Amino acid sequence: MVEVFMRGKTHCAAGILAGIQLSIIFSMPVSIINIIASAAFSILPDLDKSNSIISGFIFRKKTSEHIYKLLIYTLNAAIFFMLIKMNADFLVSGIISFFIIIIVEKKVSHYHVRKYLVSFSLLLIALLLIIITNNIFFMFPFVVFAVFPWLKHRNFSHSIIMIFLVYIMMKPIEMISSLDKISVISAFSYGFHILCDMFTRQGVALFYPFSSKKISLGYIKVGGKFSNIIEKILVLLLFIWTFISVAEILGIHII
Numbered sequence: 001m002v003e004v005f006m007r008g009k010t011h012c013a014a015g016i017l018a019g020i021q022l023s024i025i026f027s028m029p030v031s032i033i034n035i036i037a038s039a040a041f042s043i044l045p046d047l048d049k050s051n052s053i054i055s056g057f058i059f060r061k062k063t064s065e066h067i068y069k070l071l072i073y074t075l076n077a078a079i080f081f082m083l084i085k086m087n088a089d090f091l092v093s094g095i096i097s098f099f100i101i102i103i104v105e106k107k108v109s110h111y112h113v114r115k116y117l118v119s120f121s122l123l124l125i126a127l128l129l130i131i132i133t134n135n136i137f138f139m140f141p142f143v144v145f146a147v148f149p150w151l152k153h154r155n156f157s158h159s160i161i162m163i164f165l166v167y168i169m170m171k172p173i174e175m176i177s178s179l180d181k182i183s184v185i186s187a188f189s190y191g192f193h194i195l196c197d198m199f200t201r202q203g204v205a206l207f208y209p210f211s212s213k214k215i216s217l218g219y220i221k222v223g224g225k226f227s228n229i230i231e232k233i234l235v236l237l238l239f240i241w242t243f244i245s246v247a248e249i250l251g252i253h254i255i
């Protein structure tokens, strides 16, 4: 399958490096938590795509496939036994349930069930956080992202409004915890993902919901050999830049 967008791994690597770079430029703390936030928020926009890295991280695809199969089998068996109870004729019940099963399998797809499972997992985390922290601010990001699997890909998730929303959601968490500058880092990493996607041919609906027009700054077709090389070169350049910056801070002059 040809991926339409930059791959999750590239997003994650670029997000972490850009996060570190931002911290260095603006003299912000480079903590482990901030790096984790950078990594997470740089792949979170693609949560509206059920085969993305972040979606697989929240709920394993293999597990959701097993649950889906179990659900379908249980549903089919239930339909069959219900029909047998209603209609004593085994043959008639068998034929009717055969057709109902075909309809059920057509209507209930794995991706549909998967969306519920991803959303449900995030809501469960939100609930646990409320119980553990006794503070509603920790749950907001999880509740907002629980909606993501149901959104149209690349619209709301890849908009400027969402970057602000990430900042607004993370600010109270920063204030009530000791997580210094996590709101800026999170919003920046989220925005950096969108910026990277803007260089793909597909573009992003940056001004959603005011405009659904896809804005693109480049012609990179993701998934192709050329774009894979470009992605690697960009990450490498960013890595070298970050490496030099860190070395400068430590007093080692490379150039």
Ligand SMILES: [Zn+2]
Residues within 6 Å of the ligand: 005, 006, 045, 046, 158, 193, 197
């Ligand atoms: Zn994306």
